[in-house]
Amino acid sequence: MFPEDSEIVKERLIRMWIAEGFIQCEKQGKNPFEIGEFYFNELINRSMIQSIYNSLTGMIYSCRIHDMVLDLIRSFSCEENFVTILSDMDSTSPSSTIRRLSLQNGKKSHVMAQATRNLSQRARTVVIFPPAVAQVPAAGSCRFLRVLDLEHCNFSHTDSLKYLGNLYQLRYLRLYSMHISQLPEEIGNLQFLQTLDVRSNPISILPSSVVELRNLMCLDIDETTRVPNGIGNLTCLEQLSLLRIDGSTINIIEELCQLTELRRLWIKLDEWNDKLLGCLHKLQKIQELHIKVHRWPRNIGGLDAWVAPRHLRLLNTEDICWFSTLPTWVNPSFVPVLTWLQIAVRELHQVDLDILGRLPALRFLRLMVDNKNLGILQGLIVSPGSFPCLEFCYFLKFVWPVVFQKGAMPRLTSLSLWWLFYAREARGIGSSDGGLDLGLGNLPSLQDVKAMLRCEGASKEEAEQAKAALTHAAKMHPNHPRHHIDVY
Incomplete structure:
Protein backbone atom coordinates (compact mmCIF):
# COMPACT_ATOMS: atom_id res chain seq x y z
CA MET A 1 0.00 0.00 0.00
CA PHE A 2 3.03 2.27 0.36
CA PRO A 3 4.79 3.95 -2.58
CA GLU A 4 8.04 2.53 -3.84
CA ASP A 5 11.09 3.30 -1.62
CA SER A 6 8.86 4.44 1.24
CA GLU A 7 10.19 4.24 4.78
CA ILE A 8 7.43 2.40 6.66
CA VAL A 9 7.38 2.95 10.42
CA LYS A 10 7.18 -0.37 12.26
CA GLU A 11 4.58 0.74 14.77
CA ARG A 12 2.33 2.22 12.09
CA LEU A 13 2.42 -1.05 10.16
CA ILE A 14 1.72 -3.28 13.16
CA ARG A 15 -1.22 -1.13 14.27
CA MET A 16 -2.71 -1.49 10.79
CA TRP A 17 -2.27 -5.28 10.94
CA ILE A 18 -4.09 -5.36 14.26
CA ALA A 19 -6.97 -3.26 12.93
CA GLU A 20 -7.34 -5.54 9.90
CA GLY A 21 -7.58 -8.60 12.15
CA PHE A 22 -4.41 -10.19 10.76
CA ILE A 23 -3.03 -10.73 14.28
CA GLN A 24 -4.70 -13.25 16.56
CA CYS A 25 -3.75 -13.65 20.23
CA GLU A 26 -3.30 -17.40 20.40
CA LYS A 27 -1.08 -17.42 23.48
CA GLN A 28 -2.23 -16.12 26.81
CA GLY A 29 -0.15 -13.28 28.15
CA LYS A 30 0.79 -12.05 24.67
CA ASN A 31 -0.89 -8.88 23.48
CA PRO A 32 -1.51 -8.18 19.76
CA PHE A 33 1.30 -5.64 19.41
CA GLU A 34 3.91 -8.05 20.81
CA ILE A 35 2.76 -10.71 18.34
CA GLY A 36 2.94 -8.10 15.57
CA GLU A 37 6.55 -7.34 16.54
CA PHE A 38 7.30 -11.05 16.22
CA TYR A 39 5.77 -11.10 12.72
CA PHE A 40 7.74 -7.98 11.77
CA ASN A 41 11.01 -9.57 12.92
CA GLU A 42 10.16 -12.74 11.01
CA LEU A 43 9.78 -10.72 7.80
CA ILE A 44 13.24 -9.22 8.44
CA ASN A 45 14.78 -12.62 9.17
CA ARG A 46 13.33 -13.98 5.92
CA SER A 47 14.69 -10.98 3.95
CA MET A 48 11.20 -9.88 2.91
CA ILE A 49 11.75 -6.39 4.32
CA GLN A 50 14.86 -4.34 5.03
CA SER A 51 15.25 -3.01 8.56
CA ILE A 52 16.06 0.65 9.26
CA TYR A 53 17.60 1.52 12.62
CA ASN A 54 17.01 4.61 14.71
CA SER A 55 20.38 6.40 14.69
CA LEU A 56 19.97 7.42 18.32
CA THR A 57 18.64 4.26 19.96
CA GLY A 58 20.20 1.68 17.69
CA MET A 59 16.84 -0.14 17.58
CA ILE A 60 14.76 -1.04 14.53
CA TYR A 61 12.35 1.82 13.86
CA SER A 62 11.08 1.21 10.33
CA CYS A 63 11.59 -0.77 7.16
CA ARG A 64 11.77 -0.63 3.37
CA ILE A 65 10.87 -3.17 0.73
CA HIS A 66 13.28 -4.05 -2.05
CA ASP A 67 11.93 -3.18 -5.50
CA MET A 68 11.91 -6.82 -6.66
CA VAL A 69 10.08 -7.99 -3.54
CA LEU A 70 7.59 -5.15 -3.92
CA ASP A 71 6.91 -6.19 -7.53
CA LEU A 72 6.27 -9.75 -6.36
CA ILE A 73 3.96 -8.62 -3.55
CA ARG A 74 1.97 -6.40 -5.92
CA SER A 75 1.66 -9.21 -8.43
CA PHE A 76 0.15 -11.54 -5.83
CA SER A 77 -1.97 -8.70 -4.50
CA CYS A 78 -3.43 -8.03 -7.95
CA GLU A 79 -4.25 -11.70 -8.47
CA GLU A 80 -6.08 -11.89 -5.16
CA ASN A 81 -7.68 -8.43 -5.44
CA PHE A 82 -6.04 -7.69 -2.10
CA VAL A 83 -5.04 -4.04 -2.66
CA THR A 84 -5.99 -1.51 -5.33
CA ILE A 85 -3.14 0.94 -6.03
CA LEU A 86 -3.65 4.19 -7.89
CA SER A 87 -0.46 6.10 -8.64
CA ASP A 88 1.40 7.78 -11.50
CA MET A 89 4.04 5.08 -11.60
CA ASP A 90 2.06 1.90 -11.04
CA SER A 91 -1.69 1.46 -11.00
CA THR A 92 -3.87 -1.59 -10.78
CA SER A 93 -7.23 -1.53 -12.50
CA PRO A 94 -9.96 -1.29 -9.90
CA SER A 95 -12.37 -4.19 -9.75
CA SER A 96 -16.02 -3.82 -8.93
CA THR A 97 -15.15 -4.67 -5.33
CA ILE A 98 -12.31 -2.72 -3.68
CA ARG A 99 -11.12 -4.18 -0.39
CA ARG A 100 -8.15 -1.91 0.20
CA LEU A 101 -7.29 1.30 -1.61
CA SER A 102 -3.99 3.15 -1.77
CA LEU A 103 -4.30 6.60 -3.40
CA GLN A 104 -0.84 7.87 -4.30
CA ASN A 105 -1.29 10.67 -6.87
CA GLY A 106 -3.49 13.65 -7.51
CA LYS A 107 -4.40 13.26 -11.17
CA LYS A 108 -8.08 12.88 -11.89
CA SER A 109 -9.04 10.08 -14.25
CA HIS A 110 -11.91 7.77 -15.03
CA VAL A 111 -10.01 5.02 -13.19
CA MET A 112 -9.80 7.20 -10.10
CA ALA A 113 -13.47 8.09 -10.33
CA GLN A 114 -14.45 4.45 -10.72
CA ALA A 115 -12.33 3.47 -7.72
CA THR A 116 -13.88 6.04 -5.40
CA ARG A 117 -17.38 5.02 -6.53
CA ASN A 118 -16.66 1.40 -5.65
CA LEU A 119 -15.39 2.21 -2.16
CA SER A 120 -18.70 2.07 -0.34
CA GLN A 121 -19.32 -1.59 -1.07
CA ARG A 122 -16.59 -3.55 0.72
CA ALA A 123 -13.60 -1.29 1.40
CA ARG A 124 -11.81 -2.17 4.64
CA THR A 125 -8.70 0.02 4.33
CA VAL A 126 -7.99 3.40 2.72
CA VAL A 127 -4.51 4.96 2.80
CA ILE A 128 -4.14 8.33 1.10
CA PHE A 129 -0.82 10.04 0.48
CA PRO A 130 -0.39 13.85 0.23
CA PRO A 131 -0.27 14.12 -3.60
CA ALA A 132 -3.74 12.53 -3.75
CA VAL A 133 -5.39 14.65 -1.07
CA ALA A 134 -7.69 16.27 -3.64
CA GLN A 135 -9.10 12.85 -4.48
CA VAL A 136 -10.18 11.95 -0.96
CA PRO A 137 -13.59 10.25 -1.20
CA ALA A 138 -16.42 11.16 1.14
CA ALA A 139 -15.57 9.26 4.29
CA GLY A 140 -19.22 8.73 5.11
CA SER A 141 -19.61 6.41 2.12
CA CYS A 142 -17.14 3.82 3.44
CA ARG A 143 -19.42 2.04 5.87
CA PHE A 144 -17.19 -1.03 6.36
CA LEU A 145 -13.90 0.83 6.75
CA ARG A 146 -11.52 -0.48 9.42
CA VAL A 147 -8.35 1.46 8.59
CA LEU A 148 -8.12 5.11 7.54
CA ASP A 149 -4.64 6.66 7.24
CA LEU A 150 -4.32 10.26 6.02
CA GLU A 151 -0.84 11.19 7.24
CA HIS A 152 0.43 14.58 5.96
CA CYS A 153 -2.74 15.25 3.95
CA ASN A 154 -3.63 18.93 4.38
CA PHE A 155 -7.24 19.20 5.54
CA SER A 156 -7.05 22.79 6.80
CA HIS A 157 -9.57 23.99 4.20
CA THR A 158 -12.01 21.09 4.15
CA ASP A 159 -14.75 19.68 6.31
CA SER A 160 -14.32 16.09 5.09
CA LEU A 161 -13.71 14.85 8.62
CA LYS A 162 -17.22 15.71 9.78
CA TYR A 163 -18.37 12.28 8.57
CA LEU A 164 -15.89 10.33 10.71
CA GLY A 165 -18.57 9.55 13.25
CA ASN A 166 -20.39 7.43 10.64
CA LEU A 167 -17.51 4.95 10.24
CA TYR A 168 -18.78 2.63 12.93
CA GLN A 169 -16.43 -0.24 12.03
CA LEU A 170 -13.27 1.87 12.16
CA ARG A 171 -10.38 0.37 14.18
CA TYR A 172 -7.46 2.55 13.10
CA LEU A 173 -7.49 6.31 12.49
CA ARG A 174 -4.25 8.13 11.71
CA LEU A 175 -4.58 11.87 11.19
CA TYR A 176 -0.91 12.75 11.66
CA SER A 177 0.12 16.26 10.53
CA MET A 178 -3.06 17.22 8.69
CA HIS A 179 -3.31 20.87 9.82
CA ILE A 180 -6.62 20.24 11.57
CA SER A 181 -7.58 22.18 14.71
CA GLN A 182 -10.33 19.94 16.05
CA LEU A 183 -11.98 16.55 15.83
CA PRO A 184 -15.74 16.11 15.47
CA GLU A 185 -17.62 15.32 18.67
CA GLU A 186 -19.14 12.34 16.84
CA ILE A 187 -15.82 10.53 17.07
CA GLY A 188 -17.23 8.95 20.23
CA ASN A 189 -19.43 6.83 17.92
CA LEU A 190 -16.40 4.76 16.88
CA GLN A 191 -16.82 2.12 19.55
CA PHE A 192 -14.41 -0.33 17.88
CA LEU A 193 -11.59 2.21 17.48
CA GLN A 194 -8.22 0.86 18.68
CA THR A 195 -5.70 3.44 17.41
CA LEU A 196 -6.07 7.22 17.29
CA ASP A 197 -3.07 9.29 16.20
CA VAL A 198 -3.59 13.06 15.94
CA ARG A 199 -0.03 14.28 16.53
CA SER A 200 1.45 17.33 14.80
CA ASN A 201 -1.88 19.13 14.58
CA PRO A 202 -2.93 22.39 16.30
CA ILE A 203 -5.61 20.62 18.34
CA SER A 204 -5.99 22.29 21.74
CA ILE A 205 -8.33 19.72 23.30
CA LEU A 206 -9.84 16.38 22.31
CA PRO A 207 -13.64 16.09 22.18
CA SER A 208 -15.25 14.99 25.44
CA SER A 209 -16.66 11.95 23.61
CA VAL A 210 -13.15 10.47 23.27
CA VAL A 211 -13.52 8.96 26.75
CA GLU A 212 -16.31 6.77 25.35
CA LEU A 213 -13.86 4.86 23.12
CA ARG A 214 -13.66 1.87 25.46
CA ASN A 215 -11.66 -0.30 23.00
CA LEU A 216 -8.97 2.31 22.37
CA MET A 217 -5.50 0.76 22.75
CA CYS A 218 -3.26 3.53 21.39
CA LEU A 219 -3.73 7.30 21.83
CA ASP A 220 -0.99 9.54 20.40
CA ILE A 221 -1.30 13.30 20.92
CA ASP A 222 0.95 16.35 21.25
CA GLU A 223 1.80 17.87 24.61
CA THR A 224 -0.22 20.93 23.59
CA THR A 225 -3.37 18.81 23.22
CA ARG A 226 -5.41 18.38 26.37
CA VAL A 227 -7.46 15.31 27.14
CA PRO A 228 -10.94 15.65 28.67
CA ASN A 229 -11.92 14.43 32.11
CA GLY A 230 -12.77 10.75 32.18
CA ILE A 231 -9.59 9.44 30.54
CA GLY A 232 -9.62 6.71 33.21
CA ASN A 233 -12.52 5.09 31.35
CA LEU A 234 -10.16 3.97 28.58
CA THR A 235 -9.11 0.83 30.43
CA CYS A 236 -7.87 -0.93 27.27
CA LEU A 237 -5.19 1.73 26.63
CA GLU A 238 -1.74 0.27 26.13
CA GLN A 239 -0.05 3.37 24.73
CA LEU A 240 -0.56 6.98 25.80
CA SER A 241 1.75 9.73 24.59
CA LEU A 242 2.41 12.60 25.08
CA LEU A 243 0.18 13.54 28.02
CA ARG A 244 0.64 17.04 29.44
CA ILE A 245 -0.47 17.66 33.03
CA ASP A 246 -0.56 21.13 34.57
CA GLY A 247 -2.23 22.70 37.56
CA SER A 248 -5.68 22.67 35.95
CA THR A 249 -5.51 18.99 34.96
CA ILE A 250 -3.71 17.51 37.96
CA ASN A 251 -6.68 15.21 38.65
CA ILE A 252 -5.71 13.23 35.55
CA ILE A 253 -2.94 11.56 37.56
CA GLU A 254 -5.57 9.80 39.66
CA GLU A 255 -7.35 8.67 36.49
CA LEU A 256 -4.08 7.24 35.14
CA CYS A 257 -4.14 4.73 38.00
CA GLN A 258 -7.08 3.01 36.28
CA LEU A 259 -5.14 2.40 33.05
CA THR A 260 -3.49 -0.79 34.24
CA GLU A 261 -2.93 -2.13 30.70
CA LEU A 262 -0.52 0.69 29.83
CA ARG A 263 2.72 -0.49 28.27
CA ARG A 264 3.96 2.88 27.01
CA LEU A 265 3.42 6.14 28.90
CA TRP A 266 4.94 9.48 27.94
CA ILE A 267 3.98 12.20 30.37
CA LYS A 268 5.02 15.83 30.90
CA LEU A 269 4.36 17.63 34.18
CA ASP A 270 4.54 21.35 34.74
CA GLU A 271 5.95 20.52 38.18
CA TRP A 272 6.55 17.35 40.14
CA ASN A 273 3.56 15.84 41.95
CA ASP A 274 4.00 13.07 44.51
CA LYS A 275 0.71 11.47 43.41
CA LEU A 276 2.52 10.21 40.33
CA LEU A 277 4.56 7.79 42.42
CA GLY A 278 1.44 6.07 43.74
CA CYS A 279 0.08 5.88 40.21
CA LEU A 280 3.23 4.22 38.85
CA HIS A 281 3.02 1.52 41.52
CA LYS A 282 -0.25 0.39 39.91
CA LEU A 283 1.01 0.34 36.32
CA GLN A 284 2.73 -3.02 36.41
CA LYS A 285 2.74 -3.65 32.66
CA ILE A 286 4.80 -0.58 31.78
CA GLN A 287 7.55 -1.27 29.23
CA GLU A 288 8.36 2.30 28.19
CA LEU A 289 8.15 5.24 30.58
CA HIS A 290 9.04 8.86 29.78
CA ILE A 291 8.63 11.45 32.54
CA LYS A 292 9.42 15.08 31.82
CA VAL A 293 9.10 17.91 34.32
CA HIS A 294 8.88 21.40 32.83
CA ARG A 295 9.89 23.54 35.80
CA TRP A 296 12.81 23.70 38.17
CA PRO A 297 13.74 23.08 40.94
CA ARG A 298 14.74 19.53 40.30
CA ASN A 299 13.03 16.85 42.32
CA ILE A 300 15.43 14.62 44.25
CA GLY A 301 14.25 11.27 45.57
CA GLY A 302 10.70 11.49 44.25
CA LEU A 303 11.06 8.17 42.45
CA ASP A 304 13.26 6.40 45.01
CA ALA A 305 10.39 4.21 46.26
CA TRP A 306 9.33 3.13 42.78
CA VAL A 307 10.22 -0.38 41.66
CA ALA A 308 10.13 -0.88 37.90
CA PRO A 309 8.37 -3.90 36.36
CA ARG A 310 10.70 -6.67 35.23
CA HIS A 311 9.78 -6.19 31.56
CA LEU A 312 10.85 -2.51 31.49
CA ARG A 313 12.55 -1.72 28.18
CA LEU A 314 12.93 2.03 28.33
CA LEU A 315 13.11 4.59 31.12
CA ASN A 316 13.60 8.30 30.57
CA THR A 317 13.22 10.59 33.59
CA GLU A 318 15.12 13.52 32.09
CA ASP A 319 17.37 15.58 34.42
CA ILE A 320 14.87 16.96 36.93
CA CYS A 321 13.51 13.70 38.40
CA TRP A 322 16.63 12.60 40.33
CA PHE A 323 17.19 9.31 42.13
CA SER A 324 19.13 9.74 45.37
CA THR A 325 21.23 6.66 44.55
CA LEU A 326 21.15 4.00 41.88
CA PRO A 327 17.87 2.07 42.44
CA THR A 328 18.35 -1.51 43.64
CA TRP A 329 16.15 -2.79 40.83
CA VAL A 330 18.64 -1.53 38.24
CA ASN A 331 20.50 -4.81 37.93
CA PRO A 332 20.74 -7.56 35.27
CA SER A 333 18.57 -10.07 37.16
CA PHE A 334 15.65 -7.68 37.64
CA VAL A 335 15.47 -5.72 34.34
CA PRO A 336 17.14 -8.06 31.82
CA VAL A 337 15.49 -6.46 28.74
CA LEU A 338 16.24 -2.81 29.59
CA THR A 339 17.67 -1.24 26.42
CA TRP A 340 17.35 2.52 27.06
CA LEU A 341 18.14 4.27 30.35
CA GLN A 342 18.18 8.04 30.84
CA ILE A 343 18.31 8.96 34.51
CA ALA A 344 19.94 11.32 36.98
CA VAL A 345 21.49 9.79 40.12
CA ARG A 346 22.73 12.19 42.75
CA GLU A 347 25.37 9.87 44.23
CA LEU A 348 27.16 7.27 42.11
CA HIS A 349 30.06 5.02 43.14
CA GLN A 350 32.27 2.56 41.29
CA VAL A 351 30.15 -0.40 42.39
CA ASP A 352 27.09 1.28 40.86
CA LEU A 353 28.81 1.76 37.52
CA ASP A 354 29.86 -1.91 37.61
CA ILE A 355 26.22 -2.95 38.15
CA LEU A 356 25.07 -0.79 35.23
CA GLY A 357 27.78 -2.39 33.12
CA ARG A 358 26.26 -5.83 33.63
CA LEU A 359 22.88 -4.92 32.09
CA PRO A 360 22.85 -7.39 29.18
CA ALA A 361 20.59 -5.53 26.70
CA LEU A 362 21.44 -1.86 27.39
CA ARG A 363 22.10 0.07 24.16
CA PHE A 364 21.58 3.67 25.25
CA LEU A 365 22.72 5.25 28.53
CA ARG A 366 22.44 8.88 29.53
CA LEU A 367 23.56 9.26 33.12
CA MET A 368 23.86 12.48 35.13
CA VAL A 369 25.42 12.55 38.60
CA ASP A 370 26.09 15.10 41.34
Missing part, protein backbone atom coordinates in the same frame (compact mmCIF):
# COMPACT_ATOMS: atom_id res chain seq x y z
CA ASN A 371 29.23 13.59 42.86
CA LYS A 372 31.26 16.77 42.76
CA ASN A 373 28.76 18.73 44.87
CA LEU A 374 28.72 15.86 47.38
CA GLY A 375 32.52 15.99 47.71
CA ILE A 376 33.05 12.67 45.89
CA LEU A 377 36.02 13.60 43.74
CA GLN A 378 37.46 10.28 42.61
CA GLY A 379 37.15 9.22 38.98
CA LEU A 380 35.49 6.05 37.74
CA ILE A 381 36.64 3.06 35.71
CA VAL A 382 34.65 1.25 33.02
CA SER A 383 35.79 -2.32 33.57
CA PRO A 384 36.56 -5.06 31.01
CA GLY A 385 33.46 -6.90 29.82
CA SER A 386 31.07 -4.19 31.00
CA PHE A 387 28.32 -2.69 28.83
CA PRO A 388 28.45 -5.48 26.20
CA CYS A 389 25.68 -4.02 23.99
CA LEU A 390 25.99 -0.28 24.68
CA GLU A 391 26.13 1.86 21.52
CA PHE A 392 25.41 5.36 22.86
CA CYS A 393 26.86 6.68 26.12
CA TYR A 394 26.38 10.10 27.72
CA PHE A 395 28.16 10.80 31.04
CA LEU A 396 27.15 14.16 32.48
CA LYS A 397 28.80 16.02 35.38
CA PHE A 398 31.19 13.17 36.11
CA VAL A 399 34.39 13.92 38.01
CA TRP A 400 37.48 13.59 35.85
CA PRO A 401 38.61 11.10 34.78
CA VAL A 402 36.47 8.25 33.44
CA VAL A 403 38.80 5.52 32.23
CA PHE A 404 37.78 2.88 29.69
CA GLN A 405 39.69 -0.37 30.12
CA LYS A 406 40.32 -2.90 27.37
CA GLY A 407 37.27 -5.08 26.73
CA ALA A 408 34.75 -2.48 27.92
CA MET A 409 31.91 -1.24 25.70
CA PRO A 410 32.85 -3.27 22.59
CA ARG A 411 29.92 -1.91 20.54
CA LEU A 412 30.06 1.75 21.62
CA THR A 413 29.86 4.09 18.63
CA SER A 414 29.06 7.45 20.28
CA LEU A 415 30.58 8.83 23.51
CA SER A 416 29.67 12.17 25.07
CA LEU A 417 31.28 13.56 28.23
CA TRP A 418 29.32 16.75 28.89
CA TRP A 419 30.01 19.14 31.79
CA LEU A 420 32.72 16.77 32.95
CA PHE A 421 34.49 18.23 35.99
CA TYR A 422 38.23 18.23 36.10
CA ALA A 423 39.64 17.77 39.62
CA ARG A 424 43.32 17.74 40.56
CA GLU A 425 42.66 14.95 43.09
CA ALA A 426 41.76 12.59 40.25
CA ARG A 427 44.89 12.83 38.10
CA GLY A 428 47.02 9.86 37.18
CA ILE A 429 44.34 7.19 37.05
CA GLY A 430 44.48 6.69 33.31
CA SER A 431 48.04 5.42 32.88
CA SER A 432 50.94 4.01 34.83
CA ASP A 433 53.04 7.13 34.31
CA GLY A 434 50.41 9.50 35.70
CA GLY A 435 49.34 10.75 32.26
CA LEU A 436 45.86 11.46 30.97
CA ASP A 437 45.12 8.31 28.98
CA LEU A 438 41.38 7.64 29.27
CA GLY A 439 41.55 4.48 27.18
CA LEU A 440 39.59 5.69 24.15
CA GLY A 441 41.73 3.35 22.08
CA ASN A 442 40.14 0.45 23.96
CA LEU A 443 36.72 1.21 22.40
CA PRO A 444 36.93 -0.67 19.07
CA SER A 445 33.65 0.57 17.53
CA LEU A 446 33.97 4.26 18.43
CA GLN A 447 32.80 6.67 15.71
CA ASP A 448 31.98 9.90 17.54
CA VAL A 449 33.46 11.67 20.61
CA LYS A 450 32.23 14.84 22.29
CA ALA A 451 33.53 16.32 25.53
CA MET A 452 32.91 19.53 27.44
CA LEU A 453 35.42 20.05 30.22
CA ARG A 454 34.67 22.56 32.97
CA CYS A 455 37.68 24.22 34.56
CA GLU A 456 36.78 23.71 38.20
CA GLY A 457 39.51 22.69 40.64
CA ALA A 458 42.07 22.90 37.87
CA SER A 459 44.30 25.53 36.31
CA LYS A 460 43.79 26.61 32.73
CA GLU A 461 47.02 24.83 31.79
CA GLU A 462 45.80 21.55 33.29
CA ALA A 463 42.48 21.86 31.52
CA GLU A 464 44.21 22.49 28.19
CA GLN A 465 46.38 19.41 28.82
CA ALA A 466 43.22 17.37 29.34
CA LYS A 467 41.75 18.73 26.11
CA ALA A 468 44.95 17.97 24.22
CA ALA A 469 45.05 14.43 25.61
CA LEU A 470 41.47 13.72 24.51
CA THR A 471 42.02 15.26 21.09
CA HIS A 472 45.19 13.23 20.59
CA ALA A 473 43.44 10.02 21.68
CA ALA A 474 40.64 10.62 19.18
CA LYS A 475 43.08 11.32 16.34
CA MET A 476 45.15 8.23 17.16
CA HIS A 477 42.12 5.95 17.31
CA PRO A 478 42.11 3.43 14.40
CA ASN A 479 38.56 4.50 13.43
CA HIS A 480 39.48 8.21 13.33
CA PRO A 481 36.18 9.13 15.05
CA ARG A 482 34.58 12.54 14.66
CA HIS A 483 35.45 14.56 17.72
CA HIS A 484 34.71 17.89 19.37
CA ILE A 485 36.49 18.74 22.61
CA ASP A 486 35.98 22.04 24.40
CA VAL A 487 37.06 23.67 27.68
CA TYR A 488 35.40 26.49 29.57
